[in-house]
Amino acid sequence: MQLGKPVVELSGPWLARQKSRLRERRGHERLWAEGGGPDHRPVFTDRVIAALVILRFQLPHGVLAAFYGVDRSTVTRAVHEIHPLLAARGFAVPGEGGLRLRTLADVFAYAQARGVELRIDGTEVQVRRPRADKPGRRAFVSGKRKQNTKKASVISDDKGRALWTGAVRPCRMHDQTALKTDGSWDLFTQYPEVKTQVDAGYRGLAKDFPGQVTAPPKKPGKDAPAEETDAWEEARKAQPSAQIPVEHANAEHKQWRPLQRYIGRREYYDETHLAIAGLVSDRTAMR
Structure with a gap:
């Protein structure tokens, strides 16, 4: 850049x-x-x-x-x-000069107009631990990483170029809940031609929009026939390949030191994350 x-x-x-x-x-x-x-x-x-x-x-x-x-x-x-x-700059769009995506609605409109298949995933970054007497302290404790973290949702295209980052929240809020709060359910209804790949954490989204959202199938029970188990195993192995682009988008953001471990005040984390993601998009949009 x-x-x-x-x-x-x-x-x-x-x-x-x-x-x-x-x-x-x-x-x-x-x-x-x-x-x-x-x-x-x-x-x-x-x-x-x-x-x-x-x-x-x-x-x-x-x-x-x-x-x-x-x-x-x-x-x-x-x-x-x-x-x-x-x-506040938003995200640069591949092949589109001065166009920038600033809202989730912009991303859905762009994806439908250009036929882009989206990838959705969440990422979390360790932040400062709140004071012991501060209300809501447990909201930042990550059950996955056993640390105090904040999460963000990331949407990329199939080439790993981030188109949107947002829904920044304490780590206790589930990825799917954060997207739903930001209005993604309404946008999938409004833009019925938008297709996206997600991981198992967004299985509820795939259930509500089966023709638009693809998620890995649920693991069959112990008494399931061998054919069903084999089909699930094949789908389970194929799913990570579909999510690789958005994982690469997350990895590019985390090359910047604040998104490896944020040591500033938590109230400034949101703008820091969005500023970095927007700057990275300037470079990735040229690919």
Whole structure:
């Protein structure tokens, strides 16, 4: 990904947010002419670079503060200005110049229009453990990983290019429940030609939309005939192959340090995950 692209893309929204914030703080329009007043330091391009470096390597803010010769709080403020803008960019579409997918409805509309078969899966990342006296602490405890994690749902095409990441939630919420809460059930009804491959965790989705969603069959009972058991075994072995593209999409996201283990505050995890996923999509869309 070229640096100039996000700098140009984010400069307008960033400047508009700064003007809005200052207007709200003053309570009136600016009195000085444009260009008056103190300059932003570091400049906008350096703020974007600092935010991207922290996204990629999860460096302490104090390291970049020392590099730019500013206070640590200045770098922290710059990061919290840039990361939400990166998270709101959406996902680049393969072969479609400036088109970006920002919502789940965009993904379904694109898949139906282009005949793309989707892949759906969930991913989880270890986060900070909540304080012992904090309500809802158990919601972050993963029964699978025995750690405190947050989950996200990922949708990719059959070539492993992520088209959407969202439904970020504490790990106790099931993958299928998160998608249902985000409105995927209504979208499958609205876009009846969309096809998707899922794993066993989304078997309820396949049950409700048998012509659109393909999931591995349920394991037959002990008294089932040999033919049924053999058919299930064959389908069970074929299913991971169908899910490989979305697993590759997850793996590309986790090359970025924050999605290997997130050490920041949990309330900033969502925008961090979405910002990384959007940046990765810029590269994968060129495949």
